Amino acid sequence: MVAYIYATERLRNQPTFMKRDIFQAIADPTRRAILVLIATQALTPNALADQFDITRQAVSKHIKILNECELLKQEKVGREIYYELKIDKMKEVDQWLEQFRKIWENRFDQLDDLLTKLKSENDES
Amino acid sequence: MVAYIYATERLRNQPTFMKRDIFQAIADPTRRAILVLIATQALTPNALADQFDITRQAVSKHIKILNECELLKQEKVGREIYYELKIDKMKEVDQWLEQFRKIWENRFDQLDDLLTKLKSENDES
DNA sequence: ATTTTGAGAAACCAAATGGTTGCGTATATT
DNA sequence: AATATACGCAACCATTTGGTTTCTCAAAAT
Numbered sequence: 001m002v003a004y005i006y007a008t009e010r011l012r013n014q015p016t017f018m019k020r021d022i023f024q025a026i027a028d029p030t031r032r033a034i035l036v037l038i039a040t041q042a043l044t045p046n047a048l049a050d051q052f053d054i055t056r057q058a059v060s061k062h063i064k065i066l067n068e069c070e071l072l073k074q075e076k077v078g079r080e081i082y083y084e085l086k087i088d089k090m091k092e093v094d095q096w097l098e099q100f101r102k103i104w105e106n107r108f109d110q111l112d113d114l115l116t117k118l119k120s121e122n123d124e125s
Numbered sequence: 126m127v128a129y130i131y132a133t134e135r136l137r138n139q140p141t142f143m144k145r146d147i148f149q150a151i152a153d154p155t156r157r158a159i160l161v162l163i164a165t166q167a168l169t170p171n172a173l174a175d176q177f178d179i180t181r182q183a184v185s186k187h188i189k190i191l192n193e194c195e196l197l198k199q200e201k202v203g204r205e206i207y208y209e210l211k212i213d214k215m216k217e218v219d220q221w222l223e224q225f226r227k228i229w230e231n232r233f234d235q236l237d238d239l240l241t242k243l244k245s246e247n248d249e250s
Numbered sequence: 251a252t253t254t255t256g257a258g259a260a261a262c263c264a265a266a267t268g269g270t271t272g273c274g275t276a277t278a279t280t
Numbered sequence: 281a282a283t284a285t286a287c288g289c290a291a292c293c294a295t296t297t298g299g300t301t302t303c304t305c306a307a308a309a310t
Contacts (some may be wrong), residue, residue, distance in 0.1 A: 027152035028298080032221075039228055045257065058299055060258065079256050079307040087232070090225045096157075097222070100215045103164055107212070153268080171286065183269055185288065190267095204277040204286050 022092050025069040030054070031062050035071070035085055042075065042082035147217050150194040155179070156187050160196070160210055167200065167207035 026032055034048055045063060049056040063083060066072050073084045151157050159173055170188060174181040188208055191197050198209045 021154075023148075023154075023157065024152050027149050029146075029148075030298085032148065036224065039225060046255090054298085055300070056257080057259095057301080061298070064258085081257070085225075087225060087229045090222065091229065093218070094222055094226065097215065097219055099161065100164060100210075100212060101219065104212045104216065155268090169286075170288090179268085180270070181287080182271080182289090186268070189288085206287070 020065060020068050022069050022071065022089065023096075025066055025071060026093070028062070031066060034059070034062055034066070035090075038072075038083055039085045039087065042073075042084035044080045044082055046080075048083075145190060145193050147194050147196065147214060148221075150191055150196060151218070153187070156191060159184070159187055159191070160215075163197075163208055164210045164212065167198075167209035169205045169207055171205075173208075 026035070030052060033051070037043060037048065037051060045056055045059050048063075049059045052059065063072065066083075067074075069089070071086055071089045073086055075082045075084075151160070155177060158176070162168060162173065162176060170181055170184050173188075174184040177184065188197065191208075192199075194214070196211055196214045198211050200207045200209075
């Protein structure tokens with residue numbers, strides 16, 4: 001049973017108490033848009049809600065989810081709360097992707113070798 | 126209304142008829158494990174189901190979802206169907222990540238510059 | 251001191267998700 | 281020809297999700 005791949009992935013990416021992981025966080029298009037918006041600047045829930053056709057409360061729920069995934073920094077200024085992306089957390093996705101990147105880069109090299117070989121054979125004739 | 130960021134992302138990543146996108150596909154841990162398993166070798170639904178504590182039909186539903194995202198190649202051999210990952214499709218996630226990678230690489234460079242500056246100031250004294 | 255504003259929490263709802271069992275069909279095996 | 285196997289599809293079910301409205305509380309503004 002090589003279900004351990006599955007098991008270890010779970011364990012590696014999320015402590016037992018944490019229900020959500022970053023992959024669930026980025027599954028929703030609204031949340032992806034939020035992440036882009038707060039990647040370079042801190043924004044309040046109201047400012048974010050202005051960008052979408054949903055209520056502030058709905059945005060608040062998205063923020064809560066992102067927070068549970070430890071994707072956010074927050075700073076309280078008066079009664080406003082500014083949220084900003086913890087950019088380093090996004091590297092987790094990058095790391096997961098690494099195993100696939102290895103494969104496609106490897107295949108690209110193989111294709112490259114093949115083309116070089118074909119070219120040299122052609123030059124000889 | 127800068128909700129166009131949101132809108133264009135949807136449009137870019139998925140034709141109007143397609144409900145799912147790759148981000149939804151990788152949101153589920155079982156599906157992520159399946160993708161890893163079929164990244165380097167084609168496998169049948171039954172072979173995949175052996176790796177998990179769920180029924181073959183459940184795996185089949187995951188395969189269906191991955192298929193809708195155009196993540197799979199399939200080859201029928203007799204009554205068996207072998208599924209393999211279309212690795213290129215994974216590049217879509219990589220592309221989306223690119224905008225964040227730019228940010229963290231930029232910040233790393235800034236940190237690097239700062240350290241270099243501090244070091245040279247130290248050398249002068 | 252009163253009113254307005256920003257934000258989280260709770261209750262609620264329809265739709266989607268991830269699983270199950272059961273069935274039909276095509277291909278192999280005997 | 282009869283049986284067994286691999287698969288997809290449909291119906292069903294409990295839980296989760298993404299949204300809403302309503303409420304409460306703290307901080308600003310009047």
